[in-house]
Amino acid sequence: MKTRISLLLASAGALAISACTPGDRYGQPQQMNRAQQGAIAGAVVGGVLGATRDKDKNNQGMDAIKGAIVGAAVGGVGGAILDQQQKSLQQQLNNPNIRIVNNGSYLTVVMPESTLFATDSAAVGAQGQNDLYIIARNLNQYPNSRIQVVGHTDSTGSAAYNQDLSERRARSVAGILTAGGVSQGRIATSGRGATQPVASNDTAAGRAQNRRVEILITPTR
Numbered sequence: 001m002k003t004r005i006s007l008l009l010a011s012a013g014a015l016a017i018s019a020c021t022p023g024d025r026y027g028q029p030q031q032m033n034r035a036q037q038g039a040i041a042g043a044v045v046g047g048v049l050g051a052t053r054d055k056d057k058n059n060q061g062m063d064a065i066k067g068a069i070v071g072a073a074v075g076g077v078g079g080a081i082l083d084q085q086q087k088s089l090q091q092q093l094n095n096p097n098i099r100i101v102n103n104g105s106y107l108t109v110v111m112p113e114s115t116l117f118a119t120d121s122a123a124v125g126a127q128g129q130n131d132l133y134i135i136a137r138n139l140n141q142y143p144n145s146r147i148q149v150v151g152h153t154d155s156t157g158s159a160a161y162n163q164d165l166s167e168r169r170a171r172s173v174a175g176i177l178t179a180g181g182v183s184q185g186r187i188a189t190s191g192r193g194a195t196q197p198v199a200s201n202d203t204a205a206g207r208a209q210n211r212r213v214e215i216l217i218t219p220t221r
Contacts, residue, residue, distance in 0.1 A: 081144075082105075085141075089135070089138050095127075105219075108214050110214055111128070111214070112208065113213075117169060124172050135215065136182050137180065139217070142217075143186075144220050144221050145186070145219050147174075147177070147186050147218075148189070148190065148216040149171075149173050149177070149189045149214075150190050150192055150215075151165070151173075151192065152166055152191075154206075155197070156201075162194045163193035166191030168191075169191070170213060173213050197210045
């Protein structure tokens with residue numbers, strides 16, 4: 001039974017892939033966008049859930065396929081929404097130092113210290129406030145998501161100090177998003193101190209990259 005279900009899931013996944021990656025005019029497969037990737041991921045997850053949550057066990061294969069189809073539809077919609085929101089944010093923000101990364105299932109808005117804070121400060125400057133209000137407006141345009149604000153520092157100073165600073169900076173950013181109309185219930189904050197560097201702390205340039213706040217935007221449906 002498990003083997004048969006696995007084969008059915010594999011078939012469903014292949015069906016989703018073939019449906020989402022049409023060939024070009026020369027018959028070569030095209031690169032998938034986020035919506036297509038979401039559809040495939042949803043198909044796999046939906047297929048597994050359809051198989052494992054079947055109660056009567058009498059038609060588990062069809063349950064797996066139905067789950068895959070529903071999952072593909074949901075995943076595809078979620079991916080398309082992320083594509084739209086990423087494009088909208090990029091158009092609205094007029095700050096080349098802010099990066100927006102589409103990770104497939106969520107967006108990450110990476111804001112370096114230089115756009116938000118003075119050294120060792122958790123008070124957001126005027127330009128940073130303006131950028132955050134723009135982000136808040138975008139989040140209100142796409143209300144079906146949860147937001148995690150994560151502060152990061154470089155390794156200069158003690159671990160305890162860096163942890164506290166990263167937490168205070170995350171709370172400051174979240175406070176401005178809330179002031180911009182984003183529901184407080186959608187937002188969670190945390191600090192990582194210097195534990196998650198993205199570059200070497202041995203150089204000034206690397207430390208500058210590590211001092212950042214990340215806003216993670218995850219669709220809820």
